[in-house]
Amino acid sequence: MEGAGNGEQRKGLWTVEEDIILMDYVKVHGKGKWNRAAKFTGLKRDGKSCRLRWMNYLSPSVKRGAFSEEEDDLIIRLHKLLGNRWSLIAGRIPGRTDNQVKNHWNIHLSKKLGVKGKYKVSDSSSEFSKKPEADFSIKSSSNDRSIPSNKTEAELQNVLEGSHEKAKEITSTQEPILTSDFYDPYLYAPSLMELLDESLDFLWHDF
DNA sequence: AAATCACGCAACCGCAGTGAT
DNA sequence: TATCACTGCGGTTGCGTGATT
Known part of the structure; x- marks a missing residue:
């Protein structure tokens, strides 16, 4: 190399x-x-x-500083759903990188939630706790933000596909929050985040 | 004031996936 | 089709800094 x-x-x-x-x-x-x-x-x-x-x-899109309550909450819930798929989680938290999210989880949130063992996500704690065999078959266009496959896959897909369309609507009428170079309507539309958050709510009750 | 400890963050490592040739 | 370069990801480590003794 x-x-x-x-x-x-x-x-x-x-x-x-x-x-x-x-x-x-x-x-x-x-x-x-x-x-x-x-x-x-x-x-x-x-x-x-x-x-x-x-x-x-x-990168100008990187947000510095402490995580807000809302971000904490979102991370916790996404982690519950996705497991240690930090890039995926970070992709839903505007301005945060996978590294930031990972560190924040390991240092603060895992403690807060009493998760045992650094980096360990118990197999049962995460519906999608990874493994290659799982069908992460749905890909977004721009990145490897694949969505885990299981019984909720279709639902999640709907959420995200619907979100995509909504994102276009939402973002077509507002200024990008961040520099266009890094602007990703999936990530930076506040309304979309709320929408996604709400839409995912129905998934949580199973856990 | 010095030593030690704990915490938080940035960076590294190894591997897998993808695209180009 | 095979190979290689490049990118991205998750796990892990190392260092700086503030708190405590």
């Missing part, structure tokens, strides 16, 4: 200078091709590191 012949790779925390270099690169070339970004900028970081730094920290 890249970097193999590149002598020493820097590790650890990013410096301000590195951040600026990476941000400048993204400004000009856009996201993606992170390995090339690493080469092009001369950063002694590999592509994965550049990507992670951007996604988790530099």
Whole structure:
């Protein structure tokens, strides 16, 4: 891979200078091709590191600061439904990354809920507690936000498909909340979040 | 004031999936 | 069709910092 012949790779925390270099690169070339970004900028970081730094920290869509009660509540409920599918959960919480959600869960929420064992989600605690054999067959167009398959799959699909249409309606009449570059109507329409939240409610009573 | 501990966050690692050639 | 590069994800680790002793 890249970097193999590149002598020493820097590790650890990013410096301000590195951040600026990476941000400048993204400004000009856009996201993606992170390995090339690493080469092009001369950063002694590999592509994965550049990507992670951007996604988790530099991206303007990343919300900093403490999690709100609403976010906590949403995470708890989505985790109940989806298990440790952090990217999926984060995808439903505007401005939060999977890393943030994961950390927040492990540090705060798992304690709060008395979940035993770091990262462990008991098999029974999550309806969709992952495994490859499960049919995560429904894919959204833009990303791997697949939806677990089980008896509620169709319902969930309806929720999300309906949400998609509603999102278009909602977002077509309002300004994007965040920069267009990262704008995802699935995620950033507050009305949609409420809708999704309400729509999922019927799923919770089974748990 | 120094040492220790606990917590929180950022970053790394390994693997799997996907697309391009 | 096979291979490779790239991306994304979840789990884990390491470091910085504030609190406590």
